[in-house]
Amino acid sequence: MNNQPGITVTDLTVDRDGFRALVNVNFHIGPGNLVGVLGPNGAGKSTLFGAIAGVLPITRGTVELHGAKGRSGALAYVPQRDSINLRFPATVHDVVMMGRYCHLGLFRHFGRKDREIVRTCLERVGLWERRDALIEENSGGQRQRVFIARALAQDASIILLDEAFSGVDVGAQEGIIEVLQSLRDEGRVVLLATHDLTNLAERFDQIICINRHICAYGPPAEAFNPEVLEELYGSHGMVLAHSHMGGETHIETHMNND
């Protein structure tokens, strides 16, 4: 069981730029889970990911990554669109190859095995044909799949996707979810942060609703209720539909421009 991936966050509080970005966050995610992290802009989603990834200092509490001890590259991060430097001329193949960096020693360069792994990962997300395209020449959805392939090349068992749906149309979101579900089926833990789940909420195993603290955590049908959505989006958010149709929960949130 110890080798199974998982995340346990206990009493996590994080201060960022003199501001308490997260307060007393607690949750446990076991292996084989696809988790949507939902909250408005500024709710602390990126801060939570930063704390889990170990790149932001934790003020109080702990983050435990299961099955990741002593394993290089066990956790992968799919960046927000804004944090990528598109001035850098990298092809799809180059970006996925970056996933192999943490498996190389200081003096070693890429070998045939690395190239084969990159090929397998690109084929899996359906982008092998686009391997020579520059990253900036890809649509938002294709770009996300490139970074998912990089996480696979890294052989990560825990994958964090930050604002994965911004600039991605609904059809492409569907494609991303399908790839992520197949990773979940292999036992990986996948967390996807977004400020807008539109109608995809029921495709996740668990939803964490966050607005500096955990507002709700559980399967989509349990996590969402009018009180939670009110807490997330305040009076600016309108719940357009919250109805049970044929046993499925359809939830759409509508954000105004802020």
Added chain:
Amino acid sequence: MIDFVAGPFQYSFMQRALIVSALVGFLLPIVGAYIITRGRAFMSDALAHSIVVPVAVASLLGFTSYVTAVPGGIAIALLMGYLSRHTGISDDTSIGVVFAGMFAIGLIILSISVDVNPGRAINIEDLLLGQVLGVTRTDVLVSLVLTVAVAAGIFLFHRHLVFTTFDPVGARVVGIKTTVVEYVLLALLALVIVIGLSAAGIVLVMAMLVIPSAAAYLLARRFTGVILIGAAIGVLSAVVGLYLSYYANWPSGPAMALVASAIFGVATLHKRAFPVKSEE
């Protein structure tokens, strides 16, 4: 024609000038490729101007400039990297302040050194504009040693530089120390600037660092292409600049910068005429 091309190299000063020009033309655009993709052109110009301080100190004390320029240059580079992160004012403002302050201090020490060491002090015009025809055997040897050091640094850190330039947060997540990588690049930058001083001068060393790689950026599709094409354009600019310097008696820095700028102009026209088609 053969006389025009080969004639100058019967003189040993021209042979030395050719070696140093080729090294400068080759090495500066390689480091420049990382600099322009990280948006660090202004910092490299500031660093070049600030290195006048250790060079001026050497001139004042009667040392060869490398004795102080190498450690001093690296120290200033690291200081600039630190200040740009920790002053709380914007990156370019803090770099601008250090740039102006250091350049002023350097020029004042240099003018004092002219009074203290008349005849032995470094010629200000040569330092600012470059005088590749005047390079000594020591200049050639030091340039070769520093070139090996920079090449080793790039070989070891290329992957880390690529990852941190493209995706700084992702790089930190996989355990790359992005601050260390930034400081390594700044130290390498200081070394190539020291190598470039004799050929390009303080004022125009940035031209050889940035213009060939910027032209290559317009022509190449991948980062490796930016490095290779940039190095080729750099060597061409430096060698043609050397001829201009020899035949027209121009200072070598402006001559090399002029050739590089002309190539950049051609690259821009080429890019406009043949824009890269998106593969969508």
